[in-house]
Amino acid sequence: MTPQGKLDLDPEAVRTARRLAARAAEPVIRMARTHTTVSVERALLRLAGLSGADDGGRPWANHLADAVRDQVGLEHGVALPVWDALNTGPHGSLAGLARAAAAGRVRFRLPTGTDAAHATAAATAAARAGITRIDRRRAERDALLRRLPTGDAADPPRPLVYLIVATGDIYEDIPQAQAAAREGADVVAVIRSTGQSLLDFVPEGATREGYAGTYATQENFRLMRAALDEVSHELGRYVRLTNYASGLCMPEIATLAGLERLDMMLNDCMYGIIFRDINPRRTFIDQRFSRQIHARAGIVINTGEDNYLTTADAVDAAHTVVVSQLLNERFGHEAGLTDAQLGLGHAFEIDPSVPESFRLELAHAQLVRELFPGAPLKYMPPTKHMTGNIFAGYLLDAFFNLAGVLTGQSIILIGMMTEGIHTPWLSDRDLALENVRYVRDACGRLAEDFVPRPGGFIAERARRVLAESVDLLARIGDEGLLTAIADGTFGVTRRPPDGGKGLDGVVARADGYVNPAIEILDTEDPHAARAHEEEVPA
Numbered sequence: 001m002t003p004q005g006k007l008d009l010d011p012e013a014v015r016t017a018r019r020l021a022a023r024a025a026e027p028v029i030r031m032a033r034t035h036t037t038v039s040v041e042r043a044l045l046r047l048a049g050l051s052g053a054d055d056g057g058r059p060w061a062n063h064l065a066d067a068v069r070d071q072v073g074l075e076h077g078v079a080l081p082v083w084d085a086l087n088t089g090p091h092g093s094l095a096g097l098a099r100a101a102a103a104g105r106v107r108f109r110l111p112t113g114t115d116a117a118h119a120t121a122a123a124t125a126a127a128r129a130g131i132t133r134i135d136r137r138r139a140e141r142d143a144l145l146r147r148l149p150t151g152d153a154a155d156p157p158r159p160l161v162y163l164i165v166a167t168g169d170i171y172e173d174i175p176q177a178q179a180a181a182r183e184g185a186d187v188v189a190v191i192r193s194t195g196q197s198l199l200d201f202v203p204e205g206a207t208r209e210g211y212a213g214t215y216a217t218q219e220n221f222r223l224m225r226a227a228l229d230e231v232s233h234e235l236g237r238y239v240r241l242t243n244y245a246s247g248l249c250m251p252e253i254a255t256l257a258g259l260e261r262l263d264m265m266l267n268d269c270m271y272g273i274i275f276r277d278i279n280p281r282r283t284f285i286d287q288r289f290s291r292q293i294h295a296r297a298g299i300v301i302n303t304g305e306d307n308y309l310t311t312a313d314a315v316d317a318a319h320t321v322v323v324s325q326l327l328n329e330r331f332g333h334e335a336g337l338t339d340a341q342l343g344l345g346h347a348f349e350i351d352p353s354v355p356e357s358f359r360l361e362l363a364h365a366q367l368v369r370e371l372f373p374g375a376p377l378k379y380m381p382p383t384k385h386m387t388g389n390i391f392a393g394y395l396l397d398a399f400f401n402l403a404g405v406l407t408g409q410s411i412i413l414i415g416m417m418t419e420g421i422h423t424p425w426l427s428d429r430d431l432a433l434e435n436v437r438y439v440r441d442a443c444g445r446l447a448e449d450f451v452p453r454p455g456g457f458i459a460e461r462a463r464r465v466l467a468e469s470v471d472l473l474a475r476i477g478d479e480g481l482l483t484a485i486a487d488g489t490f491g492v493t494r495r496p497p498d499g500g501k502g503l504d505g506v507v508a509r510a511d512g513y514v515n516p517a518i519e520i521l522d523t524e525d526p527h528a529a530r531a532h533e534e535e536v537p538a
Contacts, residue, residue: 005370006451007462013470014371020473021326024481029334031281032288036515038200038505040289041065041078043251044517047130047259048123050094051218053204060098061252062201067101071108075510079123080116081108087118094126124516130259131296131520137261138298141238144229150236156186159404159412161436162242162378163429166191168210170220174227179426181231181239184433187264187411189242190224192216197247197276198501202256212423216243216253221260240264242302245290246272248282248502254290258297264343265294268304269331270324274491275307279500280482288335292521295336302411303328306347306380308491314349314384318364319468320490321346325368326473327481329375336526339374343411347380348400356457358399363461365407366452371466379404381415393417394435401439408447412436 042061053059068078082097085106091097100106111119163185165176170190177188193210196203206223207215214220221243228239240263245254250267257265269287272278294301305321305328312320325344332342346368350357368377381400386393397415404412414432416424424432452458476484488494 005373007366007370007459008454009367009370009463009466013463013466017322017326017371017466017470017473018330020470020477021323021330023477024473024484025327025330025334028284028481029288029331032285034509035281035285036074036077036507036509036513037251037282037285037502038065038069038074038507039249039251039286040515040518041068041074042249043255043289043293044078044123044127044515045082045094045098046252046255047517048094048126049130050098051204052095054102057204059201059204060095060102063102064094064098067106068108072110074507075513076110077509077513077515079127079514079516080111080119082119083122083126084109084111084115084119087122088115120514120516123514124519127516127520130255131517134255134258134293134297137259138296141261141263141298144232144238148232148236148238156237157440159379159409159440160186160240160376161433161440162187162189162411162413163433164189164191164413166213166423168193168212168214169208170206170214170223171208173214174224176426177224178227178231180429180433181228181235183430184437185239185414186237187240187242188224188228189264189266189413190214190216190220192244197244197272197278200248200502200505202249202252216256218256218260221256221262225260225262242266245294245301247276248278248286248505250283250286251289251293254293254297254299257299258293261297262299264300264302265290266304267291267294267301268345269328270485270490271304271307273485273495273500274493275304277495277500279503279506280485280495280497281506282500282502284331285506287331289518289521291332291335291337292518295338295341296521296526298341298526300341300343300376301332301337302343302378303345305345306349309347309349310384311491311493314347314351314364315354315360317492318465319472321364322368322371322465322469323472323476324490325372326469329372336521339372340376342372342375343378344368344372344375345378345380348382348403349380349384351385352382352396358403359457360461361399361403362407362452363458364465365403365409366458367462367465369407369409370462376410378411378413379409380413381419383419386417386419388421390417390421393419394431397432398435398439401436402443405440405443406447406450 045061163180165173191213193213193215203215206219232239242264245265245267305324394417482497486496
């Protein structure tokens with residue numbers, strides 16, 4: 001193997017790609033640092049311990065943030081008016097204040113002088129308490145990862161096997177998740193109910209009705225974490241839990257995930273923009289805070305580049321996947337994520353009728369592996385070209401599993417031969433797990449022996465995709481990332497900067513803006529004080 005890896009990529013081209021990605025990302029980072037959103041402000045309230053909802057299901061965090069916004073605006077954040085009201089009024093808790101605010105019994109103000117200093121100190125103490133709870137949950141994970149495996153069990157070989165449950169009923173999800181773990185799943189994802197990303201509030205409590213998924217709530221997180229901890233001790237290996245931090249409540253859901261010790265979260269910088277028509281500005285501001293929380297919580301993010309290939313051609317648009325990965329890397333690093341937390345996404349989505357399709361897949365997968373050697377890459381199975389022929393689908397999934405092993409992927413979502421036909425039965429999942437177990441066990445460390453021929457088809461295809469990525473990043477740097485998104489660069493879907501849902505929740509920060517959670521997350525290294533950091537090895 002050459003110093004540049006199996007593909008002999010030009011190191012200067014790789015450095016240029018990262019430099020151009022940083023240039024393209026910088027204006028968006030500046031925007032995120034100078035603006036807030038209603039969800040960022042509500043996340044501070046949740047971090048400070050505010051939970052619950054009124055009889056109609058509207059969260060107290062929404063009531064309180066809305067009352068502040070209506071009376072004094074959010075330009076200075078919620079911290080000053082909320083903790084000033086707690087300091088000077090008869091309300092003994094955030095919950096009491098929120099109930100009174102919802103009833104119209106609170107008059108908020110922007111305190112100055114000593115009152116402002118006292119409010120800031122109280123808000124900082126509350127935010128610190130929430131972050132300390134997240135730190136403790138991270139320490140719990142570290143302790144479990146050190147203590148498990150036990151007995152004769154072994155830490156799972158890579159790639160980790162990632163499986164989805166999605167009944168809509170958390171009490172049905174739990175036995176399915178535990179059964180999947182017993183059959184070999186290393187990561188269980190509770191896919192979110194369709195449409196939740198468009199809700200500008202987080203539902204409360206355990207939920208039993210969801211469409212094509214289960215609502216992401218703090219109680220559902222708690223229940224599933226406890227269930228997977230139970231089966232982890234039974235099996236002698238730690239089973240990881242995934243959910244979704246995306247949509248209009250991305251910062252809040254990230255906060256709840258940290259408080260309930262989730263291990264991975266779907267968290268992409270552009271997915272909500274392109275596929276859910278959420279305003280670009282809202283999304284980029286929210287994703288910075290959410291990633292700061294993930295960094296602090298030790299959560300591995302999963303990005304969503306695989307989705308681009310469901311709407312764009314997987315060969316022609318291969319370079320847009322790499323560009324998005326480089327942007328996600330830059331945004332992630334700026335927010336404090338380490339390489340070991342960057343579960344960058346890509347997918348096995350080339351039309352199988354295309355000549356040399358498997359060689360093309362190997363070229364793309366190996367390119368991503370070498371561009372991000374320290375990242376726990378998440379490789380997604382074929383979906384777009386699953387025809388309903390379950391035998392062909394099962395074979396195609398086996399080729400996907402083989403590509404994942406050959407190119408050293410870190411996490412693979414198991415493919416279902418019934419993809420696109422119906423929600424998979426337990427028997428479908430069992431067969432899919434059997435497929436990936438066979439390939440992973442039979443191949444062993446075959447990746448060590450897979451070295452593409454220098455100058456051959458795979459190496460040349462990878463270099464071409466990298467060159468196209470550099471060209472696109474240069475154009476984005478000149479024109480602006482928001483313009484590129486508006487032009488349909490990613491996923492062939494056009495999303496203008498001032499369109500989509502949630503723009504009315506974006507607020508420019510005024511001089512004197514206070515959010516102690518952001519202050520703590522901006523100024524403290526989330527990894528420095530920890531004696532042990534669990535990483536998903538690449």
